[in-house]
Amino acid sequence: MDRKGMKANARKAYKRHYWMIVVICLFASVFGVAYSSSTWSVNASSPSATVQEDGTAQSDNVSKVLENLLVGDESQARRQVEHNQEQIVQNDTNAMMGRKRGVFASLLNSFSSGSVILSMADAANSIVHNDGVAVAVPIVVSLAVYLFVWLFVQQTYRVVMMRMLLEGRTYDKLPVSRFLYPITTRKWLSMAKVMLLENVFLFLWTFTIIGAFIKPYSYRMVPYIVAENPNIGAREAISLSRRMMKGHKWECFVADLSFLGWWLLNLFTLGLSGIFYSNGYNAAFFVEYYVHVRGLSKDSGLEGSELLSDEYLHSKASAETLHAAYGDVAETVEQLSSNLVPVDKPNGFVGFLSEWLGVRILHARSVTKYEEYREQLHQIDTGREILDGAIYPGRLAPAPMAFQFRESRTVSSDRSYSLVNLVMMFFIFCFVGWVWEVSLAFISEGTFVNRGTLHGPWLPIYGTGGVIILILLKKLRKKPLFEFLAAMVLCGGLEYFSSWYLEKTHGGQRWWDYTGYFLNLNGRICAEGLLTFGLGGLAIVYLLAPALDNLLSRIDTRKLTVVAVVLLAFYCVDQAYSAQHPNIGAGITDYKGSATSQVS
Structure with a gap:
């Protein structure tokens, strides 16, 4: 070799x-x-992750949980898990590499403490010994979800x-x-x-x-x-x-x-x-x-x-083979190329807004025509890349992958958005974010909590994040990897600044606190939040925003403008009122596990 x-x-x-x-x-x-x-190497190299205060390695503690279950001493196994969890919390002294809260920390701690083993044992015991369907069904569903993922x-x-x-x-x-x-x-x-x-x-x-x-x-x-x-x-x-x-x-x-x-x-x-x-x-x-x-x-x-029959995975197909498999693509490329009429790029202020910020004022027919022309060019280039052997020919795979030209602007992300549609998408993102936060709070707290600084059903940070991704990252839409990284940085910066600003302007009050989350920065942002921003940004740019734009464009512009103005009016009133009477209280600024909750 x-x-x-x-x-x-x-x-x-x-x-x-x-x-x-x-x-x-x-x-x-x-x-x-x-x-x-x-x-996870940072946890592996941290003393708190490998050795407890009593000198016992966490792997040994997990083994003890398993040993207790095997000999039938369930109560001792539970006490061991509780002991392991207490040790993790007590040894969580690194502010940035938190292990107390969050999805990453919970996932890691469930294995470190042995609680995942105990949970699986509880599920098995419940199914075997409990005749109540009401108990067995949710357990089976939970296990099914876990196994599916x-x-x-x-x-x-x-x-x-x-x-x-x-x-x-x-x-x-x-x-x-x-x-x-x-x-x-x-x-x-x-x-x-x-x-x-x-x-x-x-x-x-x-x-x-x-x-x-x-x-x-x-x-x-x-x-x-x-x-x-x-x-x-x-x-x-x-x-x-x-x-x-x-x-x-x-x-x-x-x-x-x-x-x-x-x-x-x-x-x-x-x-x-x-x-x-x-x-x-x-x-x-x-x-x-x-x-x-x-x-x-x-x-x-x-x-x-x-x-092992995928020969084109290891060597490129000949031009004749590609044209035989993609004859319709070659025909479409030739037809589009022959009928393509060049369209000049919009210039002036309108052209700048469209090219750099993805914003379209009113109808801006020159922008619409240019974007349709650019989408046709993109489709032609994609077809030629397949025919030239630059991309793997999915139709020739052992399990064929379909390919067809898409209609212009149907799902295209390389477009500009009208001001009215951007305003409506801002409120849609705000509302979706509010529903998401309220749902999470309901699951964790067991009660309805109106999250955010405002009193209405909207969280501005979600709407602002979604819109600034569409506007400020317009030039990166052709590069999904950079779009992902930039969305993490941009939204992470927005969240950090928002946390700092709210704290400075409201006497040190916090509306969110990631202290104890894995890889957090001053409790204002954390790793899992940044990953969510990156993935959410990709979903917004390449799926949600184009789909919403298509739906909103079907509505009469005058009616949509009236709705947008009314929503803006209510939003401004809420902002003015909340500036003097912010939304605070249990589950909002005094939620479980937060710094304010611990202080109070």
């Missing part, structure tokens, strides 16, 4: 799709699929990750739509079945000393095999992986060891070197390793290797 040559090829592919691979591996880390040390999101993402890396190795363009690979191939269920059986087998092998160390290498190729051919059956994929890795397990182990230095650097840099370099480098290398083992298997006529 030419490991140096494979690493050189990996670096080339990584360089070609750097930001896309960084995001792919970051999602894998957040989902707990791979490279988890890049997002674990299997259909977390585990199938392993396949998505390998698929995107394999395509990126051969092709110059790596479409964002590949994140939906299980859906576009209509093989989501098949992929989930394979990953489920693989996990079941690996779990059973953990009960043997040798199997626990060897079998993960025997099954190493499973997600790559499914990524190449999602039509393959579960047993076929696992058996093929075992045959492919026969005689290569030690070789793969040594390859893993060759990244030990990068892994240590990742720990020392609190995951930053992993996020921005070594994770993607490692992932790209093992794609090269899969291609190497695949080639040996095909050359030797290994049983089952004929199922």
Whole structure:
């Protein structure tokens, strides 16, 4: 095996799709699929995460929970979990790396304390010993939701990750739509079945000393095999992986060891070197390793290797093959190109607003015509990229992926929005944010809480965030990765400033406090909030805003303007009243777990 040559090829592919691979591996880390040390290594390196005040390691405490359950001492297991949780809270002294509150902290603490083991045991006991359907049904539903997320999101993402890396190795363009690979191939269920059986087998092998160390290498190729051919059956994929890795397990182990230095650097840099370099480098290398083992298997006529049938995943199709498969696309591209009439870019103040801020004053027919012309150009370029072999030809895949030209502006995100529609979207985002916050408060507090500083059913920070993403990030819409990162930074800055401003203007009062959340900054912003902003920003730019704009554009402009003016009037009155009488109280500024609640 030419490991140096494979690493050189990996670096080339990584360089070609750097930001896309960084995001792919970051999602894998957040989902707990791979490279988890890049997002959790700071807790692993923190004394509070590994050793309790009594000198006991958290892993030992979790083992004690499991031991107590196995001997039937349920009460002792509960006391041990409570003890573990108390130790986590008491040792949570790092303000930024909080472990007390939030989704990330709860997820991490549930495993660190052993509460997830206890919860699963409670669910099993309830189903077996309790005859009440009212008790069993919610437990079954909860377990079903957990299993669905674990299997259909977390585990199938392993396949998505390998698929995107394999395509990126051969092709110059790596479409964002590949994140939906299980859906576009209509093989989501098949992929989930394979990953489920693989996990079941690996779990059973953990009960043997040798199997626990060897079998993960025997099954190493499973997600790559499914990524190449999602039509393959579960047993076929696992058996093929075992045959492919026969005689290569030690070789793969040594390859893993060759990244030990990068892994240590990742720990020392609190995951930053992993996020921005070594994770993607490692992932790209093992794609090269899969291609190497695949080639040996095909050359030797290994049983089952004929199922590795996606030849265009490893080499580009000829021009004749592409034109035969995409004849309709070639015809449409030619027709659009011949009928395309150039349209001048709008100039002056109207052109500036449209080009840089995505704002359209009134109808602005010149802007509308230019955007339709630009959308046609985009469609032509996409068609040519497919015909020229710059993008993987999805129609030629073992599980074909459909492709068709979309109607102009139907779902296009590269558009400008009228002022009236922006105002209406501001209030829609405000209301959706208010419903979201009220729903979360109802779940956690058990009562209705009118969240926010205002008294009406709106949260301005959601509306403001959505609108400024559409306006200030207009030039980044063609680059989803940068749009994602910029949305995190922009909305994070907005949330931090809003928290600071409200606190300064209201005598130190806070309306939200992320103290105790994992990766928070002064309790004003936190990591999971920033990720939500990034994903929400992508949803707004590429899905929600275009869809809402299409709906709002069907309404009579005069009527919509009247509604927008009325909403603005009520909003201004609420702002003026709330400036003197802000919305405060239980669940708002004195909510459970907040700093104000603790002080009071």
